[in-house]
Amino acid sequence: MEVWGVSADGTLSTATDPAHSLDCLMEAIEEFLTADECPNAEYARLDSMRSATESLAAYIDARRLGIKRPELGYTEESVRTAVNAGADMVLGEISLGEPEEDAINLVVNAAITSLTNPGASFAEMVEENYGESADEIRSWWGWSK
Numbered sequence: 001m002e003v004w005g006v007s008a009d010g011t012l013s014t015a016t017d018p019a020h021s022l023d024c025l026m027e028a029i030e031e032f033l034t035a036d037e038c039p040n041a042e043y044a045r046l047d048s049m050r051s052a053t054e055s056l057a058a059y060i061d062a063r064r065l066g067i068k069r070p071e072l073g074y075t076e077e078s079v080r081t082a083v084n085a086g087a088d089m090v091l092g093e094i095s096l097g098e099p100e101e102d103a104i105n106l107v108v109n110a111a112i113t114s115l116t117n118p119g120a121s122f123a124e125m126v127e128e129n130y131g132e133s134a135d136e137i138r139s140w141w142g143w144s145k
Contacts, residue, residue, distance in 0.1 A: 021058040
């Protein structure tokens with residue numbers, strides 16, 4: 001799990017991949033938090049603290065070499081892809097009518113809108129995704145508020 005980088009003095013070096021360092025750091029924290037479940041809890045705590053320190057040091061070394069920090073969490077595009085794939089999975093395997101399919105697509109669009117615009121209203125989501133009014137969408141299948 002090594003990557004190459006160039007230090008401030010121009011030396012080409014390797015370092016532990018920052019993403020791997022962060023994974024190891026999170027594992028060490030989890031081990032620390034569950035140390036009481038081990039037969040030798042004190043040893044487990046000390047070992048997890050050593051692992052956490054080494055992982056953090058490896059992360060700092062990589063960042064000093066100019067290695068970019070890893071993206072944490074999910075990107076908007078990965079969430080958008082996953083939500084749409086989930087809807088397609090359901091719609092591809094279950095025979096639904098058009099109103100139900102439209103409702104699933106509304107939920108997909110609402111989830112993505114909530115990601116990009118937390119606190120958006122139904123009306124805002126509809127305007128953004130359909131260019132219609134909320135009342136127009138409700139009229140599609142006799143849906144009411």
